[in-house]
Every structure is written in structure tokens, then in C-alpha cells.
Amino acid sequence: MSPPSGQLLPREPLDMLYISVETAIAVASVLGNVLVILVVALNRGLRDPTFCFIVSLALADIAVGTLVIPLAVVISLGLRTQFFTCLFLSCLLLIITQSSILSLLAIAVDRYLRVKIPTRYGVIVTERRAWVAVCVCWLLSALAGMVPMLGWHNPDPSANLTTAGGDIVCHFTTVMSMDYMVYFNFFGWVVAPLSIMIGLYAQIFHVIRRQLNRRAEATCDASRYYRKELKLAKSLALVVLLFALCWLPLHVMNCVDFFCAGSCAVPQSAVYVGIFMSHVNSAVNPLVYAFRIARFRATLLQIWRRWVLCHPAGPSPCQPCPPLAEKTPCPPIASAPAPEHQG
Secondary structure: OOOOOOOEOOOOHHHHHHHHHHHHHHHHHHHHHHHHHHHHHHOHHHOOHHHHHHHHHHHHHHHHHHHHHHHHHHHHHOEEEOHHHHHHHHHHHHHHHHHHHHHHHHHHHHHHHHHHOOOOHHHHOOHHHHHHHHHHHHHHHHHHHOHHHHOOOOOOHHHHOOOOOOOEEOOHHHHOOHHHHHHHHHHHHHHHHHHHHHHHHHHHHHHHHHHHHOOOOOOHHHHHHHHHHHHHHHHHHHHHHHHHHHHHHHHHHHHHHHHHOOOOOOOHHHHHHHHHHHHHHHHHHHHHHHHHOHHHHHHHHHHHHHHHOOOOOOOOOOOOOOOOOOOOOOOOOOOOOOOOOOO
């Protein structure tokens, strides 16, 4: 007998394990990304356009922990509700995912401009314009994610029901059209942005390596500038790589299910692993920032010492490096190099 509207179907042991793991991921995602936003708010040296996009990505990851994971659990386990209520909940999952990948794309464009036009970057890319770009990313994500609500969805199975209410068991694949998920969402909003990001980061590393190899012409300021950009670009490229590794398996399973047309079925356990990996991505980004970005790590340690260990505040975190100068003579080759701040 089906449960009444608004109630979940009975849970199996695999479902209970899935709920437990998802709960742990949700807590880690929220706590880690709240710390990301707190670090950026406290460290003036991190208030630049790049970290505006990182904050946007952190907000999307917080939404994963507070909204997407609970909704994914409900949708995966089955909730009896109206067809369009289930469709709307499924669309919310897509909006958060697309906002994450557009934030990553904005970060890649920002870093490309920073190494391609270093002397004009500060004039062209301002903090205000960065926040406008963040708003555009979220707006585009909302528009793309709500496309199924306009008609690109599966037929409503409750339309032929004669029972009052016409409730359905809410599953993602019940309401969401797989041709939308494969052609529009995957190829259009995952593969295409990831391909652009790969091209941008390849160009970023090419420009930086070329500039660092021009030792005879490079100034000391230029060398420090491009080495700093190289370290940060590697860290942000790692974030993109982790996003791809975590999200592609679930999309590949959608493609297998769609192109096989029912002749081959993806095991439910594999689907759970794919969902699990996609949500883990939101929890690992703060770890990348903490271990790879020195300015971020320094502020995070200050927060830990002051608010958790109750130690007096230490010296303020490092400030952003000055803009690239046109010409600064290098010291003699024989002199010892000055220690370089990593960040």
C-alpha cells in the first residue's frame, strides 16, 4: 500500500547508509564553506575579484549542504507529492550545480585576464564588476535550471489517475527528461564549460611559463608576479579537476541510461556512489584552499587560534602583492635571493 501524500516510502538498509553518509557530507560542506566566507571577510588581502567568485562557489557549496543534499535524499528515497512539486524540487538541484560550474568558469576567465593583461587587469576587472558577474552567473543558472518547468520534462503520470490529488512517488528520473539532462544539461552546461576552462588554464600556464622563461628580459617584480600567479592557477585548476572527477560519473551514468534505452540498467548502488561523489565535491573545496593557498591558510590558522584556542590575535594576514611594475632592476646574481611570500 502506498504511503499518503507527503510521506516517504519504507527505507532499506542501503538507503539508511546513504542517508548517514549524505548527512556527514552536508555538515562538512556547510562548516567548511562558512569558514571560506569568514576567511575572505576577515582578510582584506583576499578581497579581490578572484575571491568574489570563490565566495560565490562557497555559497553554492553551502546550498548543497543545506538544500541539495536533503532534497536529493528525499527524491532518491521517494516522497509522494504532486508532479510539478517534485519537478520544481528537482530543478533546484540543477540550479545549484550550474551555479557552481559557472563560478568555476568565471574564476578561469578572471585568472586568464590577470596573466594576459596584468598591467590593465586592475582597471578592467574591479570588485564591483566581479559581483555583477556573480549575479549574472546565478541568474543564468536559475534560467537554465528552470527550463523543465516550462515544458521540457517527462509526461505527468498523474494526469491519467482518477484518485484524488493525483500524487506520484517523487523520483528525479520520474519527472526529469533524460534528453534534457544529456543534451542540454550535460553537453551544454557541463562539457562545454569544462572544455572552455581546460583551454583557459592551458593558455594561462603557457603564458606564465613563457614569461618566466624570458629571464634575460624579465624584471624581479615580473618574476615574483608570475610565480605567484602560477601557484594560484595550479590550486584553482585543481578545484576544476576535482569538480570534473566528482560530477562526471553521475552524468556518464545518465548517458548510459539514456542511450541504452532500457537495454542496460545502471545498478542503484552505482547511482548512490555517483550522487555521493557529486556532493563530496562541495566538502573538498575548502581543503584545497587551506592546503594550497597560503594567504587563506594563514587567516584560517588565526581564526583557529583566536576563536577556538582563545589565544591573542597574532599579526594580521599578508596583504595582496602590489601590481606588476613596469621596470624594477634585479639585484646582482651573486646576492642571496630574498625570501618570497607564497600565496
